[in-house]
Amino acid sequence: MATYIVRRIVTAVLILLGASFLVYLLTAASGDPLAELRASSSPNKAQLIQQRTDLLSLNVPAPLRYFIWLKGAAGCLVPFANTCDLGKNLAGQAVTEQLGIAMVQTLSLVTVAVILAILIGVTLGIVTALRQYSALDYGVTFMAFLFFSLPIFWAAVLLKEYGAIGFNNFLKDATIPLPVVVLLAIVLGLVAMAIAGGAATRRWIAFGATVVASAVILELLSMTKWFLTPGLGLVVIALTAVGFAFGITTLSAGLKNKKALYSALITAGIGVVLYFPIQPLLAAATPLMIVLLAIVAVAVGILVGRLMGGYDRGQNMRSAALTAFLVGVLIMADRFMQAWPAYFDNSKIRGRPIPTIGASTPNFDGDFWTGTLDRMTHLLLPTIALILISIASYTRYSRGSMLEIMNMDYIRTARAKGLSERTVVMRHAFRNALIPLATVVAFDIGGLIGGAVITERVFSFSGMGTMFAQGLLLVDPNPVMGFFVVVGITALLFNLMADLVYSALDPRVKVK
Incomplete structure (x- = not known):
């Protein structure tokens, strides 16, 4: 394993050297960095031209200039030595500084979008594969291809129009008109009908129950103006926590494992009981405190599962730990809702x-909760745009992979042995269905680190994509090379990780 990794790293370094040399020459040949100054009528034009020539070493031929850049870039390999020098841009700003700002913007934009797109896409793909040729399968397939075919800039503009401007206008009154309530209830009823499947009677019961429940809930939200002062409350949190306990246990252990179910329910109960005592602590929350509370919640779940005993403590611990984490997320969401009125009424x-541009509100002053809400609302629309475009590929890949696995001989053998469908799907099929996705996910993540150029432009994010586009437009080689180094290293690193994940998921694949 170690020999393989070292060999791959050496190969990656050689690839980066050759590719960076080629990219540098192409960038240098793409235009004249002095063209703007040559056309200037400024009285000190000659001085400005000389300053830029010295700044970018334009008096040195491009092939030799590359090695000057490479000498500074090599200093980035020495950690904590503060010797990293990727040159300066046309404005005289260090590229390392510009790169640091752009990377933070891009990572904050794409990280949540990638995680949610993978989770939702893979889940939908697996479910539709298990319900092949059903109304749910056709519906998800249609929506996936619809979103995939939408131009990203058009989807972004629609989100700005209806997700930001329209919703902000709605909040002036926060009352849902009756025709909208009826329409939304019917749409949700059709979704429930497709999910329910089975006999016609079962589907129509699901449709009717969902329509009635949705209409009642939407009307209550409208009457109480919930969108202005949102909150979950202890009752909703308790009911949802119990639902989490049953759902997690069903997937991870099966409801026949009573010890796992009781572990999850006890953990959910602990979270509900601590809802009020933990509120004063959350009022003074910091990012570090939230991370520590999450670790403590998972540790409590693991402890409860271990103390519960039974024939498989591992299933107890997994069920309880996942339930504890989700209940903690639920309490966090409720606390953010409590901070919504203060954020809504802020003078800024x-x-x-719901903003349409930027990564945060200028000069916004607030505590942890309102400040985080400000960053979250700025990320909301671009995240949704990236998810809508990315989710289709994950859905189709996971669906195709799962269908292929479910027709394998060992799946039929597992069923013939009398194993439950949950065991067949979760233990035998799901893991093997993830193998082809490892490569897709690795390349997508490596590509997205480079920045979603169009999305960044539409929503005014100064990320990696914008930095690269401006560097090419202005014939500014150093920012382009800084972008290339980050994206190149990321792509090669995730390619290596994909191979390692392959060997972990499939014992037949050996890393040699």
């Missing part, structure tokens, strides 16, 4: 909390 927000 002015009653329009």
Whole structure:
């Protein structure tokens, strides 16, 4: 394993050297960095031209200039030595500084979008494969291809129009008209009908129950103006926590394992009991405190599962730990909702909390909760745009992979042995269905680190994609090379990780 990794790293370094040399020459040949100054009528034009020539070493031929850049870039390999020098851009700003700002913007934009797209896409793909040729399968397939075919800039503009401007206008009154309530209830009823499947009677019961429940809930939200002062409350949190316990146990252990179910329910109960005592602590929350509380919650779940005993403590611990984490997320969501009125009424927000541009509100002053809400609302629309475009590929890949696995001989053998369908799907099929996805996910993550150029432009994010596009437009080689180094290293690193994940998922694949 170690020999393989070292060999791959050496190969990656050689690839980066050759590719960076080629990219540098192409960038240098793409235009004249002095063209703007040559056309200037400024009285000190000659001085400005000389300053830029010295700044970018333009008096040195491009092939030799590359090695000057490479000498500074090699200093980035020495950690904590503060010797990293990727040159300066046309404005005289260090590229390492510009790169640091751009990377933070891009990572904050794409990280959540990638994680959610993978989770939702893989889940939908697996479910539709198990329900092949059903109404749910056709519906998900249609929506996936629809979103995949939408131009990203058009989807982004629609989100800005209806997700930001339209929703902000709605918050002035926060009352849902009756025709909208009826329409939404019917749409949700059709979704429930497709999910329910089975006999016609079962589907129509699901449709009717969902329509009635949705209409009642939407009307209550409208009457109480819930969108202005949102919150979950202890009752909703308790019911949802119990649902989490049953759902997690069903997937991880099966409801026949009573010890695992009781472990999850006890953990959910602990979270509900601690809801009020933990509120004063959350009022003074910090990022470090939230991380520590999450670790403590998972540790409590593991401890409860271990103390519960039984024939498989591992299933107890997994069920309880996942339930504890989800209940903690639920309490966090409720706390963010409690902070919504303060954020909504802030003088910088002015009653329009969903922004259309930027990564944060300028000069916004608030505590941990309102400050995080501000960053979250700015990321909301671009994240949704990236998810809608990315989710189709994950859905189709996971669906195709799962269908292929479910027709394998060992799946039929597992069923013939009398194993439950949950065991067949979760233990035998699901893991093997993830193998082809490892490569897709690795390349997608490596590509997205480079920045979603169009999305960044539409939503005014100064990320990696914008930095690269501006560097090419202005014939500014150093930012382009800084972008290339980050994206190149990321792509090669995730390619290596994909191979290692392959060997972990499939014992037949040996890393040699």
